[in-house]
Amino acid sequence: xxxxxxxxxxxxxxxxxxxxxxxxxxxxxxxxxxxxxxxxxxxxxxxxxxxxxxxxxxxxxxxxxxxxxxxxxxxxxxxxxxxxxxxxxxxxxxxxxxxxxxxxxxxxxxxxxxxxxxxxxxxxxxxxxxxxxxxxxxxxxxxxxxxxxxxxxxxxxxxxxxxxxxxxxxxxxxxxxxxxxxxxxxxxxxxxxxxxxxxxxxxxxxxxxxxxxxxxxxxxxx
Amino acid sequence: xxxxxxxxxxxxxxxxxxxxxxxxxxxxxxxxxxxxxxxxxxxxxxxxxxxxxxxxxxxxxxxxxxxxxxxxxxxxxxxxxxxxxxxxxxxxxxxxxxxxxxxxxxxxxxxxxxxxxxxxxxxxxxxxxxxxxxxxxxxxxxxxxxxxxxxxxxxxxxxxxxxxxxxxxxxxxxxxxxxxxxxxxxxxxxxxxxxxxxxxxxxxxxxxxxxxxxxxxxxxxx
Numbered sequence: 001x002x003x004x005x006x007x008x009x010x011x012x013x014x015x016x017x018x019x020x021x022x023x024x025x026x027x028x029x030x031x032x033x034x035x036x037x038x039x040x041x042x043x044x045x046x047x048x049x050x051x052x053x054x055x056x057x058x059x060x061x062x063x064x065x066x067x068x069x070x071x072x073x074x075x076x077x078x079x080x081x082x083x084x085x086x087x088x089x090x091x092x093x094x095x096x097x098x099x100x101x102x103x104x105x106x107x108x109x110x111x112x113x114x115x116x117x118x119x120x121x122x123x124x125x126x127x128x129x130x131x132x133x134x135x136x137x138x139x140x141x142x143x144x145x146x147x148x149x150x151x152x153x154x155x156x157x158x159x160x161x162x163x164x165x166x167x168x169x170x171x172x173x174x175x176x177x178x179x180x181x182x183x184x185x186x187x188x189x190x191x192x193x194x195x196x197x198x199x200x201x202x203x204x205x206x207x208x209x210x211x212x213x214x215x216x217x218x219x220x221x222x
Numbered sequence: 223x224x225x226x227x228x229x230x231x232x233x234x235x236x237x238x239x240x241x242x243x244x245x246x247x248x249x250x251x252x253x254x255x256x257x258x259x260x261x262x263x264x265x266x267x268x269x270x271x272x273x274x275x276x277x278x279x280x281x282x283x284x285x286x287x288x289x290x291x292x293x294x295x296x297x298x299x300x301x302x303x304x305x306x307x308x309x310x311x312x313x314x315x316x317x318x319x320x321x322x323x324x325x326x327x328x329x330x331x332x333x334x335x336x337x338x339x340x341x342x343x344x345x346x347x348x349x350x351x352x353x354x355x356x357x358x359x360x361x362x363x364x365x366x367x368x369x370x371x372x373x374x375x376x377x378x379x380x381x382x383x384x385x386x387x388x389x390x391x392x393x394x395x396x397x398x399x400x401x402x403x404x405x406x407x408x409x410x411x412x413x414x415x416x417x418x419x420x421x422x423x424x425x426x427x428x429x430x431x432x433x434x435x436x437x438x439x440x441x442x443x444x
Contacts, residue, residue: 049392058393088263089416111266 020200022185026209030177032169033220041122043068043218044078045165048128049093056127060163060207064127067211072219078119086119087112100168100175121170125214129163131203134184140191151191160184161206165214177217181209253288253298256400258306260408265317265419272435275338275375276315277325279345283308287349303346303407311344314415318422330377339435340380343371347384351406360402363390364410370418372428381427387414 045065047056058080065077084091090106097103107113140153161184167177185200285307289299315322327333329341345368352363365388372381389409391402423432 055390055392085261085263087266088412089265089267089419092412092416094413095416095420109266110268115266 020185020187020198022183022200022202022205024181024183024205024209026179026181026213028177028179028213028217030217032172032174032176033217038075038122038218040076041120042076042078043123043125044080044083044119044121045125045127046080046083046091046096048096048126050096050098051128054130054132056129056163057131057203060131060203061127063204063207064165064211064214067207068215068218071211071215075215075218078121086115100173103168103170103173116170123176123218124168124170126166126168127163127210128166129161131159131161131206134158134160138189140189140195142191150193151195152193153191155189155191156186158184158186159200159202161202163206163210165210167214167217179210179213179217181206181213183209253291253300254400255300255302256403256407257302258404258407258411260306260310260404260411262306262310262313262411262415264313265415267318267419269320270318270423270432271320272339272432273321273323273337274315274319275323275325275329275335275341276311277328277341277343278308278311279328279343282345285346287351289351289353299403301403301407303411306407306411307344307346310411310415314419315342318419325375328377329373329375333375333377335375338375340372340431341375343373345369345371360397360399361391362403362406364388364406366410366414368414372431380431381425383425383427385414385417385421387411387417389413 045061045068047058047061049055061080065079068075069077089095090097090109090112097106107116134157136155136157138153138155140151140155142151143149160182162180162182164178164180166175167179168174169176183202183206185202185205187200188198189195190198283304284302285304286300286302289301291298312322323336323338325335325338325341327335328343329335335341346366347369348365348367350365354361365386368385368387370381370383370385371379373379387410389406389412391397391406392409393405397405423429
């Protein structure tokens with residue numbers, strides 16, 4: 001009995017640790033690569049939140065930032081919340097600059113210009129997009145009784161990620177590149193007593209894809 | 223030698239237990255309550271050279287909204303925003319004006335108040351919200367319309383205008399309903415602050431007042 005239980009748990013663990021497949025594509029369009037390393041300058045990554053039907057997830061923006069900072073310790077990425085709070089109210093959904101030309105207007109505010117100079121922000125990266133659930137099907141029934149609880153059934157759902165990163169050069173006040181990524185995958189959840197989620201890491205794949213391209217851009221020198 | 227001790231609760235303890243159980247049962251049936259709490263950053267801007275008084279009415283300082291459950295499966299809500307409103311406006315105004323003074327009473331003839339250039343009276347005129355009825359994603363939305371009055375210490379109107387604010391739960395992942403409502407309210411308050419900070423001096427009557435103030439000594443009573 002104990003051996004059967006162990007086998008069942010091992011099988012469950014093996015399935016649980018596996019993940020479903022994800023298809024991903026990344027497009028890059030760079031106009032001006034950095035001519036020299038970032039040095040002690042900083043990079044800030046911000047999410048776009050002005051659309052009425054979606055918001056770029058703060059978790060995704062954080063994921064991209066961590067991906068870059070973890071891969072290249074010399075790049076200092078300022079956290080989104082820290083940056084937005086420091087520059088309140090200029091980077092709220094209502095007030096954030098939508099075009100690179102808006103930066104000039106923003107920097108006319110002396111306290112903003114002074115703070116920007118103090119932070120030595122070289123690149124401002126705007127991420128626009130979201131991950132959505134595309135479809136779901138299947139049924140699952142769970143029951144609880146004096147003898148225990150359990151579920152039986154099968155569920156599946158799809159996720160699509162679509163993000164675009166726009167890179168602004170803060171010193172020259174120009175747009176220097178755009179990187180877009182799409183990822184899609186199907187997740188499954190079979191349940192025989194215990195539900196076993198087999199999750200497609202769609203958003204994580206999109207994060208890695210866009211993070212790798214941004215890292216390549218920020219680490220490159222002509 | 224072995225023995226056992228059987229503990230019998232005395233009548234006082236039993237009464238306390240019953241009272242606690244009854245309290246839990248009763249509170250379980252009552253409306254869900256959210257006291258809005260958040261951190262509101264100081265605005266980064268050139269301070270306006272006026273001494274501003276501020277008067278919060280009781281309705282404003284204790285502002286709350288109540289949503290009655292429409293079906294048996296829904297729960298009623300009480301969302302108390304008053305304390306957070308006052309905290310946000312205090313922080314905002316301190317960062318926008320060289321000096322901010324809290325008034326003793328509503329400006330009017332015969333009311334003893336400190337000497338200031340003008341008094342701001344904010345009021346929440348209307349509040350609407352959207353609850354996640356269609357999906358299980360805990361994204362709440364809150365709209366507020368403020369009525370803002372700028373008056374002299376004698377209660378004479380200088381400017382009277384409306385201002386909108388909007389906020390929605392930025393991330394629904396792993397949030398309780400209460401936390402999701404709180405986040406939406408905090409975002410709406412941040413938006414109110416951003417809207418006020420960036421449009422205050424563009425309100426025609428306020429602009430005229432500020433133009434008039436240039437050339438008169440600061441702190442003079444109107």
